[in-house]
Amino acid sequence: MRINLSSVPVDDQEKAYQFYTKTLGFQKKHDIPMGKHRWITVVSPEDPNGTELVLEPDEHPAVRPFKSALLEDGIPFTAFAVEDVAAEHKRLEALGVKFTQPPTEMGSMVTAVFDDTCGNLIMIAQGGME
Amino acid sequence: MDDDLYRAIADPTRRAILDELVERDGQSLFELCSRLIMKHGISSSRQAISQHLELLESAGLVVARREGRYKFHWFNGEPLKAITKRWPANAKKR
Structure with missing residues (x-):
C-alpha cells in the first residue's frame, strides 16, 4: 500500500488551480471534467511522479x-x-500571499503558515519532516 | 481583578504563553501551541491552552482579536503596573 493522493477542500476549483499552480508553482497532473466539478490534481515539479494533491470541492x-x-x-x-522557509516566505509574500505565521524556529524545524485563498491554511516546513 | 492577575501569573504555562507573545505578538492558537511544545516541552491540549488564554484575557494580560477569519492573541502588560505600584522596587525600608 502506498499514499498516492492527498486532498485539500477548496471553495472554488478554478481559483484553487490558479493559486496552486501559478502562485505555489505546482504543475497539473490531471484535469478531468466530472459533471459540475473537475477531478484536478497537481504535483510538485520536483517530484512529478510523486503524491498528487487533489483540489477537491468543499461542498x-x-x-x-x-x-x-x-x-x-x-x-x-x-x-x-x-x-x-524564509526564501519561500519572501517569494510568496511578494506574490501577495497572506501569512498567519511568519518563519519561526520550532525545535529543529522552521515553519510558516499561509492562507491558500480557498479557505485553508497551509504550513511550509524545512528540516525535521524528511 | 487583582486576584485574576495574581492567579494568571502564578501558573508556569501561562507565564510561558506571555513569554512567547512578548517574543512575537499577535499569534494564532496554533502557533502558540506549537511554540509551547517545541520550545518549552509543554504538550497540553489545544483546549487546555485555550482555557489558559481565557484566564489571561480575564486578567487583561492577553487581548484576543479577530482579523477576518483568523483570531490572534496579543500581550498587554498594562495590568502588571499595578504590582510595582503596590510594591515599588525602590520602596524605602524603615
Whole structure:
C-alpha cells in the first residue's frame, strides 16, 4: 500500500488551480471534467511522479464549518516540505500571499503558515519532516 | 481583578504563553501551541491552552482579536503596573 493522493477542500476549483499552480508553482497532473466539478490534481515539479494533491470541492455542508474552525485557530490543513522557509516566505509574500505565521524556529524545524485563498491554511516546513 | 492577575501569573504555562507573545505578538492558537511544545516541552491540549488564554484575557494580560477569519492573541502588560505600584522596587525600608 502506498499514499498516492492527498486532498485539500477548496471553495472554488478554478481559483484553487490558479493559486496552486501559478502562485505555489505546482504543475497539473490531471484535469478531468466530472459533471459540475473537475477531478484536478497537481504535483510538485520536483517530484512529478510523486503524491498528487487533489483540489477537491468543499461542498459537503460539514466541510465549511470545519474549515472555518481550523482557520480561526490558525491550524493548517496540511503541510508541504520546502528547502528554505524564509526564501519561500519572501517569494510568496511578494506574490501577495497572506501569512498567519511568519518563519519561526520550532525545535529543529522552521515553519510558516499561509492562507491558500480557498479557505485553508497551509504550513511550509524545512528540516525535521524528511 | 487583582486576584485574576495574581492567579494568571502564578501558573508556569501561562507565564510561558506571555513569554512567547512578548517574543512575537499577535499569534494564532496554533502557533502558540506549537511554540509551547517545541520550545518549552509543554504538550497540553489545544483546549487546555485555550482555557489558559481565557484566564489571561480575564486578567487583561492577553487581548484576543479577530482579523477576518483568523483570531490572534496579543500581550498587554498594562495590568502588571499595578504590582510595582503596590510594591515599588525602590520602596524605602524603615
